[in-house]
Amino acid sequence: MSDSAIIVAELTVSAQEAPARAAAAATWLLEQQIIQPNDQPDPVWRPSQYHPGPAAAAAVRDFRQYTGLIGDGIDILDRRQIHDPGGNYTPPACPNCTTLLEEDAHITLIKPWLDRAEPFVTCENCATAALLGDWTGPWAIHVANLAVRFNNWPPLSDAFILELCDHLGPRCRLIHQRI
Numbered sequence: 493m494s495d496s497a498i499i500v501a502e503l504t505v506s507a508q509e510a511p512a513r514a515a516a517a518a519t520w521l522l523e524q525q526i527i528q529p530n531d532q533p534d535p536v537w538r539p540s541q542y543h544p545g546p547a548a549a550a551a552v553r554d555f556r557q558y559t560g561l562i563g564d565g566i567d568i569l570d571r572r573q574i575h576d577p578g579g580n581y582t583p584p585a586c587p588n589c590t591t592l593l594e595e596d597a598h599i600t601l602i603k604p605w606l607d608r609a610e611p612f613v614t615c616e617n618c619a620t621a622a623l624l625g626d627w628t629g630p631w632a633i634h635v636a637n638l639a640v641r642f643n644n645w646p647p648l649s650d651a652f653i654l655e656l657c658d659h660l661g662p663r664c665r666l667i668h669q670r671i
């Protein structure tokens with residue numbers, strides 16, 4: 493399994509829309525040769541549906557460093573789930589004044605988000621109310637019906653993230669996970 497992962501999660505796509513949107517994103521990633529099908533999935537060593545493709549380096553920030561395949565498998569996830577940064581966890585920051593949300597208060601909001609809808613959270617410092625997914629930071633937790641997970645990949649380029657998000661939807665969030 494992976495030691496780290498970069499997860500690009502999209503927060504607005506509904507559960508009904510997610511499979512079709514995931515399939516369209518997979519088609520685009522396959523066409524770009526960023527990914528290729530994993531013909532021999534193995535539950536322990538190669539559990540992912542996709543492998544890095546021959547053009548995987550085109551998706552990463554310092555692409556000149558890499559020759560051949562980079563990273564481990566890619567998962568395209570179309571079921572509602574919690575995307576947790578694991579050991580990287582840091583509470584998210586207020587989008588207005590950057591005050592961090594209190595950790596216990598944050599954690600208690602995740603299950604209601606998973607079970608029902610994304611909560612609104614009011615900042616204790618500046619009283620700004622924002623959807624929890626709009627609080628900022630790459631070490632936070634998000635709930636999404638649609639996500640692409642790059643296992644043990646180096647940092648992705650900003651241009652690639654923007655393009656991928658065009659295929660996923662308007663509210664993409666990055667989660668940097670460390671197991």
Ligand SMILES: [Zn+2]
Nearest residue numbers: 586589615618
């Ligand atoms: Zn604030």
